[in-house]
Amino acid sequence: MKSLTTSAHLEPDTRFRVTPFADRATPFVSLRIGGDFVELALIACLGTSQALRDLAAAATEAADALDAMTVDTAEVPGRV
Numbered sequence: 210m211k212s213l214t215t216s217a218h219l220e221p222d223t224r225f226r227v228t229p230f231a232d233r234a235t236p237f238v239s240l241r242i243g244g245d246f247v248e249l250a251l252i253a254c255l256g257t258s259q260a261l262r263d264l265a266a267a268a269t270e271a272a273d274a275l276d277a278m279t280v281d282t283a284e285v286p287g288r289v
Contacts, residue, residue, distance in 0.1 A: 217247045222244065
């Protein structure tokens with residue numbers, strides 16, 4: 210991955226869009242993640258499908274961690 214560091218907060222209404230560009234000399238897929246003010250576009254060329262799968266696995270792990278935090282918070286005495 211080329212280097213760039215940025216941050217944005219995911220919101221419940223975050224949009225995701227995948228657009229394949231297969232008819233070009235250098236085919237690629239664009240994965241766009243966006244909201245009202247920020248849009249992130251990831252460009253994946255041939256040979257990078259495993260990196261996308263690893264990203265999906267990391268996103269699933271992050272979602273599971275959030276779910277666990279929700280359960281842990283709900284179980285704390287005195288919290289409503």
